[in-house]
Amino acid sequence: MSFEFMNFDFACNIGHIQLDVPHQVWEAVVAGGNVDPLISRFLHSTPSFYANNLLRCYLSYFSPDFLTQAFTLVGLILFGLGLWHLVINNHWKLLALVLLAPLSPLFNIPQSGLYQGAILYFTLVLVILFGIYNLFVWLVKIKSSWW
Amino acid sequence: MKKFLLPATFILIIVLAFFLRFYHLTLDPPHLYWDEASIAYNAYSINQTEKDEWGAAAPVLFKAFGEYKFPAYIYLTAASQRLFGLTDFAVRFPSAIAGVLIVVVVFFLTKELFGNLITALLSSFFVAVSPWALQFSRAGFEANLAVLLIVSGIYFFLRKAYLISLMLIAAALYTYQAAFVSVPLVLLLLIISFSHTKRLILPLIVFAVVLLPLANAYLFSGGRARAASENFLNMAGNPVTNLTNNYVANFSLDYLFFHGDQDGRHSVKKIGELYLWQLPLILAGCYVLLRRPSKAGALVFGLILAGSLPPALTTVSPHALRGLLAMVGWQLLSASGAVWLLAKTPKFWRLLAIAVIGYALIIYLNLYWVNYPAAYAADWQDGQRQTVEYLKRVEGNYSEILVSQDLNPIYIFLYWPVDPRVVQDSGHNEQTFLKFHYVDLGGGFDPVKQYAGRKVLVVTPGWYNNESWTILRAIKSASGDYVFRIYEF
Numbered sequence: 235m236s237f238e239f240m241n242f243d244f245a246c247n248i249g250h251i252q253l254d255v256p257h258q259v260w261e262a263v264v265a266g267g268n269v270d271p272l273i274s275r276f277l278h279s280t281p282s283f284y285a286n287n288l289l290r291c292y293l294s295y296f297s298p299d300f301l302t303q304a305f306t307l308v309g310l311i312l313f314g315l316g317l318w319h320l321v322i323n324n325h326w327k328l329l330a331l332v333l334l335a336p337l338s339p340l341f342n343i344p345q346s347g348l349y350q351g352a353i354l355y356f357t358l359v360l361v362i363l364f365g366i367y368n369l370f371v372w373l374v375k376i377k378s379s380w381w
Numbered sequence: 382m383k384k385f386l387l388p389a390t391f392i393l394i395i396v397l398a399f400f401l402r403f404y405h406l407t408l409d410p411p412h413l414y415w416d417e418a419s420i421a422y423n424a425y426s427i428n429q430t431e432k433d434e435w436g437a438a439a440p441v442l443f444k445a446f447g448e449y450k451f452p453a454y455i456y457l458t459a460a461s462q463r464l465f466g467l468t469d470f471a472v473r474f475p476s477a478i479a480g481v482l483i484v485v486v487v488f489f490l491t492k493e494l495f496g497n498l499i500t501a502l503l504s505s506f507f508v509a510v511s512p513w514a515l516q517f518s519r520a521g522f523e524a525n526l527a528v529l530l531i532v533s534g535i536y537f538f539l540r541k542a543y544l545i546s547l548m549l550i551a552a553a554l555y556t557y558q559a560a561f562v563s564v565p566l567v568l569l570l571l572i573i574s575f576s577h578t579k580r581l582i583l584p585l586i587v588f589a590v591v592l593l594p595l596a597n598a599y600l601f602s603g604g605r606a607r608a609a610s611e612n613f614l615n616m617a618g619n620p621v622t623n624l625t626n627n628y629v630a631n632f633s634l635d636y637l638f639f640h641g642d643q644d645g646r647h648s649v650k651k652i653g654e655l656y657l658w659q660l661p662l663i664l665a666g667c668y669v670l671l672r673r674p675s676k677a678g679a680l681v682f683g684l685i686l687a688g689s690l691p692p693a694l695t696t697v698s699p700h701a702l703r704g705l706l707a708m709v710g711w712q713l714l715s716a717s718g719a720v721w722l723l724a725k726t727p728k729f730w731r732l733l734a735i736a737v738i739g740y741a742l743i744i745y746l747n748l749y750w751v752n753y754p755a756a757y758a759a760d761w762q763d764g765q766r767q768t769v770e771y772l773k774r775v776e777g778n779y780s781e782i783l784v785s786q787d788l789n790p791i792y793i794f795l796y797w798p799v800d801p802r803v804v805q806d807s808g809h810n811e812q813t814f815l816k817f818h819y820v821d822l823g824g825g826f827d828p829v830k831q832y833a834g835r836k837v838l839v840v841t842p843g844w845y846n847n848e849s850w851t852i853l854r855a856i857k858s859a860s861g862d863y864v865f866r867i868y869e870f
Contacts, residue, residue: 265751265752265755265756266751266752277743277744277747278744286639286657289657290634290635290638290639293634293635293638293660294634294635296634297632297633297634297635298629298632298633298634299626299629299630299632299633299635302625302626302629303626306625307625307629310629318671321668322672
C-alpha cells in the first residue's frame with residue numbers, strides 16, 4: 235500500500251460544497267437568461283445542487299481513481315473482490331459500516347483530517363483484507379480440487 | 382397486445398433516436414470544428430479531383446493537418462456531399478445516421494446475447510438517450526461510425542456470419558485509430574467465447590488481406606505520427622503508474638456520472654457521460670452478470686474494459702471520444718440491471734423510475750440545446766464560417782485580403798470554396814493563395830506601407846483594435862464574444 239498517496243486533506247466535503255453551490259446557482263441563472271422562474275426552478279434549484287454535490291462527494295470516496303491513488307490497482311481489485319463477497323454473503327453490518335465511512339470526511343466529523351482519514355481508510359482496508367481472505371479461500375479450493 | 386406493443390416501442394425508440402440526432406443538426410454544435418472542416422474539404426477534393434487536398438490520389442490515409450486521418454469517414458462524406466452538396470449537414474450526416482443505426486444494432490445484439498426482448502428494448506433506449514452517444518452522433522466524429530461498425534461486426538459474429546462480421550470490423554479499423562487498440566481484444570474474446578474455429582480460418586485470412594493496405598500506409602507513410610505524439614510514454618513519471626492511472630480514470634465516478642469529459646467538444650460538462658440514475662442499474666447489472674457468469678456477461682464486461690483502453694494509452698485520459706466503444710458496454714450493463722430490478726419492484730417504483738428518467742432527459746436536453754451552443758462556441762471554432770462568408774460577399778471590391786493566423790485556412794478552403802486544384806498545385810501553400818495573405822500583424826509589420834495604393838481587407842482577431850483603419854464588421858460567436866474584426870484601408 236502506498237501511504238504517501240493517501241490523502242488526509244479531504245477537499246470534497248460540506249465546507250467546499252457550501253462555497254461551490256452559490257457559484258453554481260449564479261452560473262445556472264446566467265445561462266438560463268430570462269426563463270420563467272417556474273421553469274427555472276424545475277430545471278435547477280439550490281436543494282438539487284446540494285443533493286448532487288453531496289452525492290458526488292460521497293461517491294468520490296468509493297471511486298476507482300480514489301481507491302487506486304490510495305491502494306494501487308491491486309488494492310482496487312481486492313476492494314472489489316471484498317465488496318462482492320460482502321454482498322453475496324449478506325454481511326450487511328460490515329457493509330453498512332463501509333457505506334457510512336465516507337460520511338466522516340464528507341461532513342468533517344470529527345474535525346481532524348487525520349481522524350477522518352483513519353475512519354475512512356480503516357474501513358476500506360477492512361474490505362481489502364476481506365477480499366484477500368476470499369481470494370485465499372478460493373485459491374485453496376482450486377488447489378484442493380486439482381490434487 | 383404484447384405482440385403489437387414491443388415492435389411499436391422499438392419503432393418509437395428509433396424515432397426518438399432519429400429526432401435527438403437530427404434536430405438542428407447544423408446549429409448545435411454551432412459550427413464545424415477544424416477536424417470536421419478538414420474532413421469536409423478532403424471529401425470535396427476527392428469529389429472534384431479524386432485526390433486529397435495534398436494531391437495524393439485516392440489515399441488510404443489522408444495527410445490533412447499532418448496527423449493522417451483514417452479514410453472511411455472521409456469517403457462516406459464524399460458520398461454524402463454528392464447527395465447534400467458542400468454543406469455542414471453533409472459532413473455530419475454519416476455520424477448522425479450511424480448514431481441512429483447504433484440504436485438499432487444494439488437492439489439486435491442484445492436480443493442475440495440475452496435472448497430477452499425487454500433487455501434489448503431497454504439497451505437500445507438507453508443508447509438512444511445517452512448523452513455520451515448523442516454528443517458524438519451530432520458532429521462529424523469518425524469514432525461514432527467505428528463504433529457502429531464494431532457493434533455490427535459483433536452482432537454478425539454471434540450470428541456466425543464470420544466473413545460479414547470481419548469485413549465490418551476491418552471497416553472499423555479503416556475508420557478510427559483507437560479501434561486498433563480495442564478491436565483485437567474484442568475479437569479475441571469473440572473467438573474464444575463464441576466461434577467455431579474451423580469456419581473462421583478463411584474469413585480471418587480475408588480480414589488480414591483487407592487490412593494490408595492500411596497496415597502498409599500506417600507503418601510506412603507517417604500514419605503513426607499522431608499515435609507517437611500522444612503516446613502515454615511521453616508523459617512525465619513512471620509509465621506503469623501513468624498507464625494505470627489513465628486506465629482507472631475512465632471508471633472515475635465523477636467522470637461517468639457527474640462531470641463527463643472536460644473537453645468542451647466531448648460533453649456538456651455539467652452532467653456525466655452516463656445519467657446518475659444509471660448508477661443503481663449498473664450496480665444491479667454487475668450483480669446479475671457476475672452472479673451467474675456467462676458468455677454474454679463476458680462480452681458486456683469485455684466491451685467496457687477493452688473500450689476504456691484506448692484513452693489509457695494516450696496522454697489525455699479519461700477521453701470520452703477514444704473510449705466511445707465502452708459506452709455500448711455500459712448501456713448493456715444498465716439494461717441487464719434494469720430488467721432484474723424491474724422484476725423485483727412494485728408498479729409505483731417503476732412509475733417513479735420513468736419520471737426520474739424523463740426529468741433527467743429534460744435536464745440534459747436543456748443543457749445541450751439551450752446552454753451548450755453558447756457556452757462552448759469557442760470549442761467549435763464558431764465565427765470562422767461567418768467571417769469567410771462575409772469576406773466572400775465583399776471581396777470583389779478589394780485586391781488583397783490580409784488574414785491573421787486565428788482564421789484557420791481550412792475554413793477559407795471550405796467555405797469559399799477554393800478549388801482543390803489550386804491548393805494541390807501550390808504545393809499546399811496555406812500562406813498565400815488567391816487574394817489571401819497570412820500575416821503577423823504584430824512585430825513591426827506595416828501593411829499600409831507594404832500594400833500602398835491598393836484596396837485591402839484585413840481580418841484580425843476579436844481583441845485587436847486599430848483606429849486608423851475603417852472597421853467594416855465585427856464577427857461574434859454564439860457566446861457573444863468578438864471572434865474577428867474586419868477592417869479596410
